[in-house]
Amino acid sequence: MIEQNLSLLLVVLPLLAAPVTAILPQGKAPWLLTLITTWLCLILASWQLSLVTDGSVISYALGGWAPPWGIEYRIDAMNALVALLISGIAAITLPYALHTVEKEIPRHQLSLFYAVFLLCLVGLLGIAQTGDVFNLFVFLEISSLSSYVLIAMGEQRRALTAAFQYLIMGSIGATFLLIGIGLLFVETGTLNMLDLHERLQPIMHHRTVHTGFAFIVVGIALKLALFPLHLWLPNAYKYSPSAISVFLAATATKVAVYIMLRMVFTVFSTDFVRATPTDHIFLLLGVFGVILASIAAIYQTDMKRLLAYSSIAQISYMVLGMGLASALGVTATLVHVFNHALMKGALFMAAGALVYRVGSSQFKKLDGLGRHMPWTFAAIFIAGLSLIGIPGTAGFISKWYLVLAAIEHQSWLIALVILLGSLLTVVYMWKLVELLFFRPITDPALTVTEAPAWLLLPMWTLIIANIYFGINTELTVGVAETAVNLLGIAAIHE
């Protein structure tokens, strides 16, 4: 029974746990239930991935209504990889959350906090599982609304403004997506992704279809924090509670990248992307995003904001991969989605550990802390190497595929920009290293000790994953190639 309903249980399990968590007494109980749920989800997601790595597809009809009439959950290698990423990051974030959340969230809000966290997980997993565009919109709203709440729960009052800013931008994005879906529905009368794809083929030239496509792409780009629609992101990551900035930085924008891939390549097609200026727009915004966001990161004076700008730059890499619109490019995008979640997760965990000890991520408070917190500092260093793309780390793999894709596309400029972006990454990561390790401690009376093991263990799990996936690429590249084959991206014909 479990295997038959596997893809659905992955969404229903956290949905079932969320209301139970909300009525549990305050204390450790809500955390424990959330922890168990996330680990069960991780097990289910790994099981699901093992079923589809050979290129097969799981189709699940909700309520027994056969697709395309009913809602269909359609799992191929790409869905399963994204679902594994989300549940994996959630499972690793939870042990980390125990102490940081107790410190940052008032005690009487603990059970609600974890309930909302579970709802956010439901939304993200639902997006990854569903094969129905309207269902996707609903799950996107579930995850977005709960992430606004989670961000607003940050310690400082400015978390409220950050959450409000994100609320406005996110709602505009969701509205655009809905308008786009509505226009496609008017044209085709269906909401099922595969059915949409087939029915759109003969009417690709219609103005309504083009308008719908434009609305969808802009809407997702807002959620994706694609340059120049990224302004909500830095504050949202800076002011949210530490565990939430880890979780959102590693999953939320990655899921938006997944939605973009699904919409652009499954619902529409590679030919459509090449026939319209879409690929050129992606490439243009990607190039500007990589360079400008990296430069902006160099000038930040706060570690979390620096990492947030670096995220925007890394997202631009993923968009570059999409813009190349080739099998290799999209493979690079998918691999980078996975790998970037590993490195940014680790880096935000390290930032959270520093905040846990000194109460702020402002640079002036961080001088010389690395010598007092060697494990945290080493984690930042290795994750930084991965972010730059040093061979032997996960970051190298995705950059390598991206450069290969650019060369295959004969876009030397793109390849150059990718390398330039890495150089800029060296600059801002070195700034962190210099600050944490080589500066004298401003206040000699300040005694800071290493972060507790509950914070270090999840952090180092991600660091080891960074190195592991830099050496063994069977899971990431293998699954990504299967996924891209299923997307049916046509070869480049010049």
Added chain:
Amino acid sequence: MKHNLILRVIVKFLFPVIALFAFYVLFHGDYAPGGGFQAGVILGVAFIFYALIFGLVTTEQVIPPQLLRILASTGILIYISTGIVTMLLGGNFLDYDMLAESPVTGQHIGIMVIELGVGITVSAIMLMIFYAFASRGRS
């Protein structure tokens, strides 16, 4: 509003009527316009109406905020458990055909239980929102 006799009498008279109408909308939802969401809002409105006239303190004695949180969660749990029951009976999630001998009866039972869950949650949330606004500045 303690001295306003007309309003107090009208509320006492209208409260059961509004509540009854809520249940009518709920249980008639599969034949006529209506359903769990609308019924929940109407039931919530009945209590909000009561609170406007008799005050927040009296209403909170009738329905304490803690109870609301439990009710809100119960509603969702009813919804999801229905889906899980259909899975245990061998169908897909929310496949109401499994709930009875004939699929038609099954669909009836299924949608009714689901709407009941939705109704409970919506009315609890309506009242929660009202409490949150009405108790501002009280702390």
